[in-house]
Structure formats: structure tokens, C-alpha cells
Amino acid sequence: MAEFSLIDRLRQRAGSRPDVVLGIGDDAAVVDPPRGRQLVLAVDTLVEGVHFAKGVPASAIGWKALAVNLSDLAAMGAEPAVALLALTLPGSNEAFVEEFAAGFAALADTHRVALVGGDTTRGPLTASVTVLGYVPAGRAITRSGAQPGDDLWVTGTLGDAAGALALWKSGIPMLRTGALRERLDRPTPRLGAGLALRGLATACIDVSDGLLADLGHLLAMSGVGADLDADALPTSAAFRDAFPGREAQRALQLTGGDDYELCFSAPPSRREAVQAALAAVATPATRIGSLTRGARLRLLDADRLPLPLPARRGWDHFTDGPA
């Protein structure tokens, strides 16, 4: 069966860790977790034609399949440990697996993540990754701890990935979208920031489906509202060059997915502590508003007058993204 040689290829790139007792090659993996730690577990799937276009390099798919999961661990303030990969492939394409594994391993090695389980099956191209991380008992950052009066923050910049996709859909070859495309293909999970925010952030979520959609989850889980400063959304130079119009910028930044930045809340008394903690891990962060009583999400202009919210508040990734 071809499955075995494909798994061997993944195994060669699996990495090792002292807490991995038994990796790929038995019925299951065995991991010895550090004492006093709770386990943090997430799963996310990438499907060809839904989350990435046909023709995206296999190495980028491998990277991103892990990145979107590590981003979930980052949002919990967890330290990643091991991953399991279920890879479904149309045929027994060894070159694809080799490239996929290289992209996966490039990110895994950066964060000392070992691949301990792999299942390869035949079928439409799909990569489903499960990650396991650790957090000291009771220290996970959830979506539900935000308080009225808290500052609202976001790491990095917003809109780059959605911008790359919009350019590509308007006929501009991906090759020419440069920095924006890198953000779409190889997002950076904000793991250092997540760890740094433990004990500082009151709530946190990763921005995968668009700021409005994901912030909406955080607000609903915390039972608070938010005033969002429309002029404060952090914007990269590459994004500003590609989308000079303010309206287009805002629509992409508020509703475009695949940013994988962290959106979090923290009391104003911790402003300097937040800035110092994130500076220590070289992660830029911007205050983009504040939390309010009630359930309302408002977008405010410079005069604090409400702006209309973009109609589309979800993000269906590749096929239904903004065009």
C-alpha cells in the first residue's frame, strides 16, 4: 500500500521532543505531558478550492495547515507540543507529500512541534491537523473573560491576506502580490504573543474569519459590546499601496479572513504591561477600541460618530471571499 511510503515521508520530517514517548508508526502515539499542565487541543481543516486555490504550492499548504491550528493555541495562550495530520490526496503523489511535509516541518521546527500521528488516505485534497499544547493549570485565555471598559487590541496588521485574494480574483497574478501573498499563504501564528498575554489579556480570539465575525464571538461569549475605532485598524504599507481607497480598505480589514492575528481585551490599567510584554516578543499590537456594556458592536469615526458596518460579517475563505 502506498500509504506506508507516504507516511514514511512524513515521518522523516516529524521532529522529536523529550515528551514524545512514541511517535508515528504504532497504532497511536504516546506523549508524556509535563506535570501541572492542562492540555489545549484544536483541529482545523484546509480543503482545496475552499481554503486554498488549486495550484497553491504544496509547501504553502503544509505550512498553513499547521499555522491555522497553532494560531488557535496562540489565542489560548498555550505552548504547542505535538500535531497529528490527516492528509487526503487524490493520488499517490510522492512529490506533493514531500513538498507538503517540508512546508509543515518548516513551521513545526520553528516552534518545536513534533508530528506524532499521520494518516494518509485517497480522496479529494484535504489536510486536517490536530494540535496539542500545554498551559499551566487554569491559565488558558478564553473568549469569555472580557469586561466592559477593557481596551480592545489586535496584533500585527489586518486585511493583507484578504487583499492578496482580492487582487488575485481581480486578475492580478499571485506572483505580483508579493508581501500580501505571503500573508495569505504562510500566515504567522502569534504564539509568542499568546504566551506573553497570559495574565494580561482578559479574553482572546484569533482572527481567522474576519475581525467583525471573530470579535463578535468574543463579545457574545463575554456578554459585552464594543466601540471599534475605524481609523485605528492597523494597516500594512503593502496593503495601503494596493488598496488606497479608505472604504475598500475597511471592508477588507473588517470582513476579510485569514489574518491569524490575535484580537484581545485587557483593562486600561495594563496598557503599558501589554505593550512591554508584546514588545519583548517583537509583536506589534494596536488598540482598536474599547468594550462596553450591552451587546452592541459599533464602528466609530474620528468624531466618534457611528459608521455603517459592512453587510457581510462572515468569511467563507477561498470561494466566497471578497472579490
Next chain:
Amino acid sequence: MAEFSLIDRLRQRAGSRPDVVLGIGDDAAVVDPPRGRQLVLAVDTLVEGVHFAKGVPASAIGWKALAVNLSDLAAMGAEPAVALLALTLPGSNEAFVEEFAAGFAALADTHRVALVGGDTTRGPLTASVTVLGYVPAGRAITRSGAQPGDDLWVTGTLGDAAGALALWKSGIPMLRTGALRERLDRPTPRLGAGLALRGLATACIDVSDGLLADLGHLLAMSGVGADLDADALPTSAAFRDAFPGREAQRALQLTGGDDYELCFSAPPSRREAVQAALAAVATPATRIGSLTRGARLRLLDADRLPLPLPARRGWDHFTDGPA
């Protein structure tokens, strides 16, 4: 987004456990593992048209997607705890998800497994499940501990699932295959047997790809060979009725997949202990041979004369199964 209502449907059936601190609904789940336990992790994927036929009831797919993973934990001697599900669906089919979740939950509840992570995406029908279980430190049963002279055992009966598939492929409606079809659609993970075998079995593997293929892995990992008693393979009455011919029986029992029985080794000195331990969990088991020095796998008749091994030693599930 439809994703949220689908996940809500899964969440309603998620179950709960005292070690689950945070289940579905945040960026990731948080689990507090019992002290002194090692983690056992496995992932397995079912793809429509590969692992199950179009038209199999969604409840059976839900059951089986979990069962094949619990079977991996059983083979390690692990106690299951939580599962994560990545479900890819062609459309936003709520009835399918409802039925799938019911089948999944029916098995999960039996074994006190909580569903702590769910990801639903659009795409070709695929269910990828990750399971996490516990084992006392150092007590996992691997594939690599078998010794020459050990007895070779298998739980339950062999060939039923492959038999159901063969009947269906020969034009007999699945409805008329009765007990055999249940074995194909709703396999029983041998979790009680796996726990009972800790400290007794020297090596263990679950029979998912066919006895010869899976036994081959155990032998390779342990560096031993085996003499297999062709007349000892355990056979159900339903299977014998459907396939009266000895040759057809053997071919299906040796190469047919989807049995999800445990094949394990144990020294002859533990024969009675093995029988008692498995009787205590109401799991039948049969001695089917013994392990030898060297790497050779032989099939022997009643006079201990070698029989030819069936040519096909793999099992590619649904599409390429025996026909």
C-alpha cells in the same frame, strides 16, 4: 455562517467529563489529564467512496469514524477520554449532521468519550477524527514487544466486514447481509479487551487493513516471524453461512479489512490469564498461531504443512476491497 449551526448540533451531543475544562466553543479545548497518565493519540479519516459507499446512513458513518479511532486506542491498551472531529460536507446538510452526530454520540456515550473540538468545512464528504486517551506511565502496549515462542491471538471473528462488502459487490443488497453488514457499518472497538491485556500482551495491533497486512506490521516492528494456523481463524456463523467454501473464507479472513479486532501476542505461560482477563470483559479470543525466530510468516494446515499465502496482502477499503 452555516458552520456555527452545524457545530452547535455537534455540541449538543458532545457529552461531558470531569477532566474537560473547556469543550467546543472557544479557539481550542482545555483538558486536565489525570496525574501519572501518559497521553495516547490517534487520528483516522473516512472518505466517501473510499472507506464507505455513497448511501451508507450518516449515523453509521458517525459511529465508524469514532470506532476506527477508538480501535487504535484499544490496541495500545489506552482508556479513551476525548475526541475532536473535522467534518467536511458537500453542503450545509443539517439532517446529515444530526444523524452523523447521533451515530457518533451513541458510541461516544458508551465509552464516556467527550467531543471537545469540532471543525465543519465545505467540501467532499470526509470525517477525520482525533482521539486522546490515557494510559498509566509506561504501560502502553506497542507493536514491538512480541517474542519468539509467544502465542498469537485474535479477538472476536475475522472476515465479517469484508464478507458484507463482497456480498454487496456481487449484487446482494446490503439490507440482506444482516449481521455481516453491522460488522462493516458499526464495528466494535475492543476497548475493554485492550485494557484487560495491559501487562499480559507483549504486542498488539488492531486489524483494520486485513490480518496478514496488520500482523505483518507487528512482526516487522518486533523482529519476529509467525506460524499461522489456517484452521484456527475465528469464524462467525453468519460468515460461514454466506461463504461456505474454505478457500473463499480464508481469503477474506486473511486479507479483508475493517474487522477492528485486536491481534496480540502473549507468552504461553499467560494463556489462562489471557483467557480469564478477556472472559471478564466478555470478549472472545482465539489462539491462531505462534511467533517464531526470523521474519517469515507461514500459513500452516492441520498437518502443519505450509499453505500458499493469498497474493493480496493489503486492503484498500471500499473501492479496492475483494470483489
